[in-house]
Amino acid sequence: MGLKMIVMVKQVPDTHNITGDAMKPDGTVNRSKLPAIINPEDLNALEEAIRIKERVGGHITVITMGPKKAVEVLKECLYRGADDVILVSDRKFAGADTLATAYTLKFTIEKIGQFDLILCGRQAIDGDTAQVGPQVAEKLGINQISCLLEVVEISDKEITVRHSIADGYEVARSPLPLLVTVSSEANQPRSPSAKRVMIYKNIETNSDETDGNSIPTGDSDLVQKITEWDADFIGADPAICGLAGSPTQVKKVENVVLAANDIQQVPPTETGISSLMHDLMNDHII
């Protein structure tokens, strides 16, 4: 039998490794030049799901909401051990804030049907909001635990986890179903399996087929095609998806530019350094 798990992932620009190419002459970042990657902590969430499956058995469905090119992150998940993957993609989802995203994911999960555990990364590195996980839990009317560090015990009825709290950690037990957000400290995600890369590198999505929308049965051992769903299929009301369903508006965006201070150059000599230290001492700074 085993657990039915859903892992939510996001494709993000790699904001943590900004290389020269993505840097504009004025010192600001050209966001469109950043490579698109799977959000790092979502890989920790997937890894945790795979470990649970190895421990007690189960089935892992990975979902992502995003543009067509987000299939790339779903392939990454297939390479690592996902059993099914679903891309939820529609122009109507564009401009979604966390609340509108949570609505869309809620409808997607309800379309999948029954589940025991939902996992996602603690936060995404583009927005760093950490909001979508708790909001999906609220929309589904289930409980949540944030910042998972370790699964202590798990059965088909309940889960005991260690998760981080201010200045420490807490061990907590909760019945299933539950949503957990997973921290990077929880595990070291495995690398893609060479065998699975061979199987899935050329996998196609079903969007070109006329009867495109279908629910993966999970009957077959191998995924034949990446499932793609749109707003109509999951039954999402366009008024609460995307920009229309987003209560937050971006009023202004300012690039952070290095503001040059009046800098006093101190020569790395004994005299130079000792004069600096004495100035600081005379000013009672140190």
Next chain:
Amino acid sequence: MSDKKQVMVFIEQNEGKIADVSLELICEAGQLAEPLDADVVAVAPGYDMKEALASLGHYGCKTVYRINDKRLAHFTSNPYAKSIVNLIKTQQPEIVLFGATETGRDVAPRIASALKCGLTADCTELQIGEHKFKKQVYKNVFLGIRPAFGGNIMATIVTPESHPSMATVRQGVMKMTPPDTTLNAEVMDVESGLSDDDFITEVIEIVRKEKAVNLGTAQLIVAAGAGAADPNTLELVRKLADTIGAELGASRPLVDSGLLPHDHQVGQTGTTVRPNLYIACGISGQIQHRAGMAESQRIIAINSDPDAPIFNIAHYGIVGSLNEVIPKMINAYKDKA
């Protein structure tokens, strides 16, 4: 509901002790309340704590809505979220603020989702201002200003149609006002509206470690970066910190290398600091790091690369090797002290 407008702060408590960030937010709420002609109020789920809550008045809080329930002694998501949602529905505050801590970041999104409100995460600055959208002019709206894209942009977020507007705010960023111990807040008990079924999660064990470092309140910080990522150089940096009585900070690459625990990390994913003196040793000054220390009163940067971005925000720049510069600093200090 009160006939006066209210700016509300969620009071986070750990084992009955009020978190510093909650006090910072009470002070900041005072700034926001002024143009709105609003009262600063607090919502405090927990157990007991009456005196501690009354003392929030020292910082300008007028009323504390205490949700007093033994089952709320420890934080868990669902009952905290539900009881706060109930209070927000009755009191209808204009703005609700949460600390961007593990607890605040867990509970605030759940509340925003239940109320279908906008929530701006991890703000570093809050304002009241005007917003124009589709020929409509919103006056006195709440503006949440936050770093995004790994600190490369600052975004101003508005939620003009949300009642209330909500935000989580980074710890250590908002300034505290000096307490006025003659003022106490009125503590009003309110019903939680919870049933036993709402308490889904059972807390089995809580372990809190005494923090090895306290960067948030440190006045002197000596911080090590990738340029100090070998044990000998790091030891030198530590020695400089010990000599002048400073706390030891670090940049993310150094923490990632495993030489120092995360408690030492300064920057967007670590602690935000504003000491009198910050000595950056071998730190290149990536934007994520600068976001957490740029407000230091004086910054000394030591780096062998004259083009390191850290020199752009430093007040004193020393281009040179740490192994040569730091011993000279230690000697100069010892000679005079």
